[in-house]
Amino acid sequence: MIKKFFFLSFIASAVGVPYLLSSSSELWSSVKGKFSSSGGATTETPPTPDSGATAAAQSAGGFGNARLPGFQQRPVRAKNIEGLPAQNLVEVLNFDGTPDWVTARWPRVTTGLAQLGLEGYRVPLVTGTAPDDLAGSLTYYFGANRTVQFITFHGVTGDPRKIIAHVVQRYGFQPQRTDDPGLAVYMAKWNGKPVSELRIQTARVLRADQPNLSYKIDLAMKRP
Numbered sequence: 001m002i003k004k005f006f007f008l009s010f011i012a013s014a015v016g017v018p019y020l021l022s023s024s025s026e027l028w029s030s031v032k033g034k035f036s037s038s039g040g041a042t043t044e045t046p047p048t049p050d051s052g053a054t055a056a057a058q059s060a061g062g063f064g065n066a067r068l069p070g071f072q073q074r075p076v077r078a079k080n081i082e083g084l085p086a087q088n089l090v091e092v093l094n095f096d097g098t099p100d101w102v103t104a105r106w107p108r109v110t111t112g113l114a115q116l117g118l119e120g121y122r123v124p125l126v127t128g129t130a131p132d133d134l135a136g137s138l139t140y141y142f143g144a145n146r147t148v149q150f151i152t153f154h155g156v157t158g159d160p161r162k163i164i165a166h167v168v169q170r171y172g173f174q175p176q177r178t179d180d181p182g183l184a185v186y187m188a189k190w191n192g193k194p195v196s197e198l199r200i201q202t203a204r205v206l207r208a209d210q211p212n213l214s215y216k217i218d219l220a221m222k223r224p
Contacts (some may be wrong), residue, residue: 089166090166090170092125109121109123110123113139113141117143118150121141124136131157131212132160132163135212137153139153150223156215158215160184164186167221171196173198174187195222196221199217200217202214
């Protein structure tokens with residue numbers, strides 16, 4: 001099932017993802033310009049989960065499905081294409097969102113991405129300007145009950161340790177053995193079968209002037 005979902009996701013992303021990946025450096029440059037010119041983000045900072053609840057959720061590991069008590073569903077309108085800033089990956093890589101929350105947080109959302117009976121909402125994501133931040137294409141797949149069933153992310157980073165820590169601590173991903181020294185794979189399994197996967201590929205060309213593009217990230221997560 002996971003392989004089938006990755007294949008379908010790849011086909012569905014054939015138009016949107018290459019554009020977002022090719023423009024990742026421009027997205028980061030835009031964000032950096034806004035931070036450097038104003039001393040901070042130009043958008044309203046969204047309410048964040050309670051720090052104690054967040055720490056407990058991240059340390060739980062496994063397939064714990066506890067919802068974040070501090071999660072906010074009330075719309076907060078974003079002004080920039082990359083949406084509201086994500087101070088923590090818990091804000092964007094979790095299964096508590098709704099279609100209304102997605103359209104409120106991001107001003108440009110691609111819809112009509114039907115896969116496996118699910119409705120996809122794709123958005124551009126830039127979590128920040130640090131080496132371990134992410135830039136790329138994030139897609140939420142909603143079921144008939146308007147709950148997130150799958151999350152995919154295709155993008156780049158300069159340091160994958162933050163996203164690795166997130167999926168390991170919160171969703172129980174475990175490292176897998178590979179034959180490619182430039183590829184790292186982490187999986188979450190259920191009854192011995194993989195249901196979610198994170199693939200991290202070192203870029204073929206590492207550039208000192210673009211350190212944020214050093215690793216390609218492909219993530220597919222099924223609702224715990």
